[in-house]
Amino acid sequence: MTKFSDLNLSPKVLKAIQEAGYESPTPIQEGAIPPALEGRDVLGIAQTGTGKTAGFVLPMITMLARGRARARMPRSLVLCPTRELAAQVAENFDTYSKHVKLTKALLIGGVSFGEQDKLIDRGVDVLIATPGRLLDHFERGKLLLTGVQIMVVDEADRMLDMGFIPDIERIFSLTPFTRQTLFFSATMAPEIERITNTFLSAPARIEVARQATTGENIKQGVVMFKGSRRDREASEKRKLLRALIDGEGDKCTNAIVFCNRKTDVDIVAKSLKKYGYDAAPIHGDLDQSQRTRTLDGFRNGSLRFLIASDVAARGLDVPSVSHVFNFDVPGHAEDYVHRIGRTGRAGRDGSAIMICVPRDEKNLDAIERLVEKQIPRIDNPLASSSTVDSSSPVAPSSPVAPSSPVAPSSDVQTPPKKAKPAETKAETKPAKPARKSAEPKPKAATKAKETPAAKSDPAPRGRDRQSGGNKVVGMGNHLPSFIALSLDDRRTN
Numbered sequence: 001m002t003k004f005s006d007l008n009l010s011p012k013v014l015k016a017i018q019e020a021g022y023e024s025p026t027p028i029q030e031g032a033i034p035p036a037l038e039g040r041d042v043l044g045i046a047q048t049g050t051g052k053t054a055g056f057v058l059p060m061i062t063m064l065a066r067g068r069a070r071a072r073m074p075r076s077l078v079l080c081p082t083r084e085l086a087a088q089v090a091e092n093f094d095t096y097s098k099h100v101k102l103t104k105a106l107l108i109g110g111v112s113f114g115e116q117d118k119l120i121d122r123g124v125d126v127l128i129a130t131p132g133r134l135l136d137h138f139e140r141g142k143l144l145l146t147g148v149q150i151m152v153v154d155e156a157d158r159m160l161d162m163g164f165i166p167d168i169e170r171i172f173s174l175t176p177f178t179r180q181t182l183f184f185s186a187t188m189a190p191e192i193e194r195i196t197n198t199f200l201s202a203p204a205r206i207e208v209a210r211q212a213t214t215g216e217n218i219k220q221g222v223v224m225f226k227g228s229r230r231d232r233e234a235s236e237k238r239k240l241l242r243a244l245i246d247g248e249g250d251k252c253t254n255a256i257v258f259c260n261r262k263t264d265v266d267i268v269a270k271s272l273k274k275y276g277y278d279a280a281p282i283h284g285d286l287d288q289s290q291r292t293r294t295l296d297g298f299r300n301g302s303l304r305f306l307i308a309s310d311v312a313a314r315g316l317d318v319p320s321v322s323h324v325f326n327f328d329v330p331g332h333a334e335d336y337v338h339r340i341g342r343t344g345r346a347g348r349d350g351s352a353i354m355i356c357v358p359r360d361e362k363n364l365d366a367i368e369r370l371v372e373k374q375i376p377r378i379d380n381p382l383a384s385s386s387t388v389d390s391s392s393p394v395a396p397s398s399p400v401a402p403s404s405p406v407a408p409s410s411d412v413q414t415p416p417k418k419a420k421p422a423e424t425k426a427e428t429k430p431a432k433p434a435r436k437s438a439e440p441k442p443k444a445a446t447k448a449k450e451t452p453a454a455k456s457d458p459a460p461r462g463r464d465r466q467s468g469g470n471k472v473v474g475m476g477n478h479l480p481s482f483i484a485l486s487l488d489d490r491r492t493n
Contacts, residue, residue: 002024002025002030003023003024003025004017004022004023004024004025004058007025007029007030007033007034007037007058008034008037008062009033009037009058009059009062010061010062010065010100012065012099012100013058013061013062013096013097013099013100015099016095016096016097016098016099017058017096019098020095020096025051025054026050026051026054026055026208027046027050027208028044028046028050028051028052028055028206028208029051029054029055029058031044031206031208032044032052032055032056032059032182032184032204032206033055033058033059035204035206036055036056036059036060036180036182037059037062037063039063039180040180040202040203040204041180041181041182041183041200041201041202041203041204042056042181042182042183042184042203042204042206043183043196043200043203043204043205043206044056044182044183044184044185044206044207045184045185045186045187045188045205045206045207045208046184046186046206046207046208047186047214047215047337047341050208052154052184053088053089053092053154053184054092054096055184056078056152056154056182056184057089057092057093057096058096060076060126060150060152061093061096061097061100061102063149063150064076064102064125064126064149064150065100065102067125068123069103069123069124069125069147070123070147071120071121071122071123072120072121072123072142072143072144073123073144073145073146073147074105074120074123074124074125074126074127074143074145074147074148075124075125075126075147075148075149075150076125076126076127076148076149076150076151076152077127077129077134077145077148077150077151077152077171077175078126078127078128078129078151078152078154079129079130079131079134079151079152079153079154079159079168079171080128080129080130080154080155081130081131081154081155081158081159081162081164082130082158083108083109083110083130083288083291084291084295085154085155086106086107086108086128086129086130087106087108087292089128089154090104090106090128093126093128102125102126103119103122103123103124103125103126104124104125104126104127104128105119105120105124105126105127105128106128106129107127107128107129107130107133107134107137108129108130108133108288109130109132109133109288110287110288110289110291111288113136113137113140113142116133116137117137117142120137120142120143121142131159131164131167131168131171132164132167134171135167135170135171138174145171145174145175146174146175146176147176148175148176148179149176149179149180150179150180150182151172151175151179151180151181151182152181152182152183152184153168153181153182153183153184154184154185155184155185155186156183156184156185156188156192156195157185157186157187157188157189157192157334158185158338160189160191160192161332161334161335165191165195168195169195172199181199181200181201181203183196183200183203186334186337186338186341187334187337189334214336214337214340214341214371215340215341215344215350217344217347217348217349217350218340218343218344218349218350218351218352219349219350219351219352220340220351220352220353220354220375220376221351221352221353221354221375221376221377221378222353222354222355222356222364222375222376222377222378223240223244223353223354223355223356223377223378223379223380224356224377224380225237225240225355225356225357225380226357226358227357233357234267236382237327237355237357238267238268238271239382240355240380240381240382241257241268241272241325241327241355242272242275242277243381243382244325244353244355244381245277245305245325246381247381248323248351251322251323251351252322252323252351253304253320253322254298254301254303254304254305254306254320254321254322254323255304255305255306255321255322255323255324255325256305256306256307256308256321256323256324256325256339256342256343257272257279257305257306257307257308257324257325257327258308258309258310258324258325258326258327258328258330258339259307259308259309259327259328260309260310260328260330260331261309261328262283262284262285262309264327264328265281265282265283265307265308265309266281266283268281268307268327269281269307272305272307277304277305278303278304278305279303279304279305279306279307280294280297280298280303280305280306280307281294281307281308282294282295282306282307282308282309283308283309284309294306298318299318310330310335310338310339318342318345319345319348320348321342321343321345321350322343322350322351323343323350323351323352323353324339324340324342324343324350324351324352324353325352325353325354325355326339326340326352326353326354326355327355328355328360329354329355329356329357329360329363329364329367330363330367331363333363333366333367333369333370334370336354336367336370336371337370337371339352340352353378354375
């Protein structure tokens, strides 16, 4: 078995690795570190949770140990798609460079420009940044990239998903042509392949797993769910999530719950807190200080459930996450790989459970095509209660009960149906006065029904007069006697 001591890393880096408790490199580290130390471009492809970050941090520290940074001209640049991933890379540098005198700066949004400008002005060896904030500093004239010797693009496919590819291409154009470039990602989309062919020179390609594979140590499952009604689907789906969490019992020590939309992140977090679950949200609209506090609480164990958008799906390194719950099926199949990669890290076992509603079945099919296997279906823990709910509208007293040919309610409706022939045999004339002596509403209905018929056929009106009815039937053939009198006769009367 290969050890870190076999990879030609500097003694000070090896000492930091030993103090961190690591002995053997992961396959991606074993494959990427030697060509990186030789100065070659590297294209690393591996599923999440396999140690890609250390795969470029360790050789960078070794190579940067010699030399000195100049003001506003960083010697190396690491680009990350999200603030959280950038902060995590910075933590890795702090861990592995404790015995090496290297300076670093973290350029992310949500932090004042002034503090970041001070760090850049003093000169940094390692600059870790998100693309947007990096270009902001450059356009303000506070940063020069002509001194970059090593450039790293981490989670390159996530850069594509977030629309950073034009920014990446511009940043490449601002760096020297002689730079060393390291690309690391879990998947390689065609657009990413085009960029690597454009900006990397004869890279060493290290692919330690088939693209878009999921860890074998992650137990996966999907619940097919359909709400009883459209306006109840959201609340019933949240109830199902709580049931799934409870069903895992003590095995669920902590978990990340992924939602597709930021609004759903807030709603699910509030719902879980309402029912006594220790949960907090994290997404791009929150202040950086709040996001940092939430992540720190989740890492140190004071927070059990992290409700997140895809901002936390890439590069979030919390080794002991026991479960991932996909409250929504991700819109991009690749995101599923990254989401569930938050569990089962560093060889641990993990569980990933997803809820799929009918409109998301196409996305589920795309995921299964990508990972080249069917995700096992698991039973809905609320199936029994949902069955009762769905059957309650067709109780014996319900008007729709006759639609069930064998339902007990059909027996209840049978006596009225048998009584109808007896009614047809009875005389109809006595029945009419009974209708007329009913409540006023039936009278109005009878009048409304008989009036149109009276205009077309005078016979019913005659029968009504003969039967002693006293309701007004209109003019028709009946002419009151006072109208037939002449004007003079009426005056005398």
